[in-house]
Amino acid sequence: MVRTGLEALADKTPDALKKARLGLLCNPASLTRTFEPAPELVQRVSDNALTCLFSPQHGFFAEKQDNMVESDHSVHPRLGLKVYSLYGEHRAPQSHMLENLDILLVDLWDVGCRVYTFFNTVLACMKQAARQGVAVWILDRPNPLGRGEEGPILPKDLASFVGPHPMPLRHGLTMGELGELVAFELKLDLDLKVIPLEGWQGEDFATTGQPWVMPSPNLPSFSSARVYPGQVLLEGVSLSEGRGTTRPFELFGAPGLDPWAVSEAVEKEALSGAFLRPVFFQPTFHKYQGEVCGGFQLQVTDPDRFKTLRASLAVLSAINRVHPGLCTLRQPPYEYEYEKRPLDLILGDRRAVDLLQKGTPALELEQAWQSGLADWLSRTEPFLMY
Numbered sequence: 001m002v003r004t005g006l007e008a009l010a011d012k013t014p015d016a017l018k019k020a021r022l023g024l025l026c027n028p029a030s031l032t033r034t035f036e037p038a039p040e041l042v043q044r045v046s047d048n049a050l051t052c053l054f055s056p057q058h059g060f061f062a063e064k065q066d067n068m069v070e071s072d073h074s075v076h077p078r079l080g081l082k083v084y085s086l087y088g089e090h091r092a093p094q095s096h097m098l099e100n101l102d103i104l105l106v107d108l109w110d111v112g113c114r115v116y117t118f119f120n121t122v123l124a125c126m127k128q129a130a131r132q133g134v135a136v137w138i139l140d141r142p143n144p145l146g147r148g149e150e151g152p153i154l155p156k157d158l159a160s161f162v163g164p165h166p167m168p169l170r171h172g173l174t175m176g177e178l179g180e181l182v183a184f185e186l187k188l189d190l191d192l193k194v195i196p197l198e199g200w201q202g203e204d205f206a207t208t209g210q211p212w213v214m215p216s217p218n219l220p221s222f223s224s225a226r227v228y229p230g231q232v233l234l235e236g237v238s239l240s241e242g243r244g245t246t247r248p249f250e251l252f253g254a255p256g257l258d259p260w261a262v263s264e265a266v267e268k269e270a271l272s273g274a275f276l277r278p279v280f281f282q283p284t285f286h287k288y289q290g291e292v293c294g295g296f297q298l299q300v301t302d303p304d305r306f307k308t309l310r311a312s313l314a315v316l317s318a319i320n321r322v323h324p325g326l327c328t329l330r331q332p333p334y335e336y337e338y339e340k341r342p343l344d345l346i347l348g349d350r351r352a353v354d355l356l357q358k359g360t361p362a363l364e365l366e367q368a369w370q371s372g373l374a375d376w377l378s379r380t381e382p383f384l385m386y
Contacts, residue, residue, distance in 0.1 A: 002208040005139030005176070005195035006041065006107050007032050013045040020102035020135075022046060025054040025086070025125060028062050029215040030107040038107045038139075039079055050081065051100060056108060056121040057087040058216045065217050066243070066286070067235070067335055087117075091161065091336070092124035095132060103135045109215040110175045112145035113229040114154065115346055117335070118215070119178055120164040126183060126190055135191035140176035140385075142197060144205035144225050147172045150309040151229075153372035154348040161335040162345055168369070168376055169309055169348060170229040174385070181383040200386050204303055218248035227298050230312030236343030237316070238328045240293050244283030251281050253295015254326060255288060262315070262322050263296075270314030270362045273306030275299045313362035321359035329357065 009017075010032070022042065030038035043050050058064045059071040060083050071085040084097050098104065104125055108118045122138070129136045151169030159165075165182050173181065176194035183192050200208065205222050214220045219228060224247065231249040234241035242251035253259070259278035266276065276296045283289050296315070300306050319327045334342035344350045352365050 002142060002200045002210060003198040004032070004141045004210065005197050006030065006038055006141075008198060009139055009195050010041055010045050017046050017103070018049060020046075020049060021100055022050045022103050022105060023052050023054060023098070023101045024050060024105045024107065025056065025122065026105075026107045027056060027058070027060060027215060029109045029213040031211075031213060033210055035211065035213075039076065039081070042105060043079065050079075052097070053079075053081050053083045054093065054097070054104075054125070055083055055085050055087070057117045059085070059087075062214065062216055068333065086121050086124065091121070093128045095128070098128060098132050098134050101134050103137055104129055105137050105139060106175070106179075107139040107141070108175060109141055110143065110178070111215065111219065111225045111228055112143045112170055112172065113232065114164075114167050114169050114171060114348075115162040115232050115235075116228070117161060119175065120161055122175065122179060123164050123182060126179065126188060126192065127186075130188045130190040133191075135193065136179075137193045137195060138176045138179050139195045140174050140197045142200045142203075142205060142208055142210070143172065143174050144222065145170065145172075145229065145308075146204035147202040149373055149376055150307060152347065152349040152352065152369045153376060158340065158345055158348055158350075160337045160340070160345045163348060168373060169346075171376075171380075173380060173383070177380070177383050177385055181380060184383070185379075194385065196385055202386060206303070218243055220246070220248070223300065224249045226300050226303065226306075227308050227312075230308035230310070231298065233309075233312050233316065233343065233346055236330055236334070236341070236346045238287070238326075238330060239319070240283055240287040240295070242281070242283075243286035244289060245281050247297060250297050250299070251279060251295065252298070253279070253281065253293040255291050255293055256326060257294035257319065257323060259294050259296055262318050265318035265322050267314045267318075267361050267363060270307070270310045273300060273302035273304065274311050275301055276315065310362050310366060313356065313365055317356055317359050317361055317365075320357055327357075329353070
């Protein structure tokens with residue numbers, strides 16, 4: 001049975017925590033297997049040492065639907081504590097937000113993907129905490145996708161809010177491991193502590209025994225999260241990624257797409273461990289609101305064999321061969337970047353984006369990334385905790 005860092009903190013609370021002034025970065029998915037929310041738990045075990053809260057993208061209660069939909073500062077309706085939004089007027093904590101803290105606790109589910117913005121928010125907190133001499137404790141959680149890495153290493157010229165550090169699109173680390181790695185590589189003068197989780201050996205979320213509570217509105221189930229690191233590419237193109245349906249990122253397509261023709265053109269080896277089920281759907285909001293879209297539901301049949309980025313690249317490549325001009329690149333802005341192409345920021349490889357639009361097969365695109373992934377494994381090995 002896997003126990004998270006939050007649960008470990010509750011089982012054995014360090015004395016230092018009870019003597020410190022605490023802040024907590026969290027959201028609705030920050031809870032125990034018995035559904036006790038992190039803010040209430042921290043108040044209980046620390047003798048009410050919690051002084052304020054911080055929220056990432058989508059808001060403290062994950063109520064904001066889409067990218068670049070900001071949250072205001074607020075007050076927790078039950079605890080009466082100030083909630084500072086780190087996805088609003090500012091996307092990093094300001095000095096006055098940390099000035100009365102000794103320790104900033106972090107308890108967030110990451111979904112194992114560079115584009116998911118929660119780690120960028122954590123890194124912004126780490127940098128500001130280092131400037132002000134505030135300790136950061138990461139209450140670790142499993143990487144829901146388990147170990148495994150895919151995609152190009154992000155070049156520095158494509159750094160953005162969805163690319164805070166040179167890493168692959170799917171990185172394979174926990175939030176704590178990633179924090180330790182990046183703090184080391186950036187040489188942050190930071191008092192960083194990771195409260196490790198227990199009983200996890202790199203498996204995916206399905207084996208953990210933890211409840212899935214959506215960390216953001218469009219990851220309502222683990223099946224959505226499982227395909228997200230590949231399907232997030234759809235945010236950079238004109239296809240619907242299934243927002244406005246009950247199966248975001250699993251359902252995808254566009255008006256005029258022939259799912260049977262596309263299915264026949266997809267590289268079969270790239271879909272190992274998955275099945276493309278032809279569907280038609282009608283989004284209630286977002287892209288193609290009210291229009292019937294042809295497309296697919298991407299259904300994972302064998303998680304051990306499934307490669308999410310490879311599968312998504314293969315489908316996009318096939319669509320571009322079967323329906324030239326149907327899948328176009330979206331234009332900026334995207335996550336506060338107003339000049340660079342969104343898909344360049346998401347995938348992290350301009351040349352691969354251009355080749356993908358020409359219908360280059362996924363297995364061919366992947367070959368250029370293998371040396372970078374080998375180097376990534378060497379960089380991460382000293383920081384693996386599990």
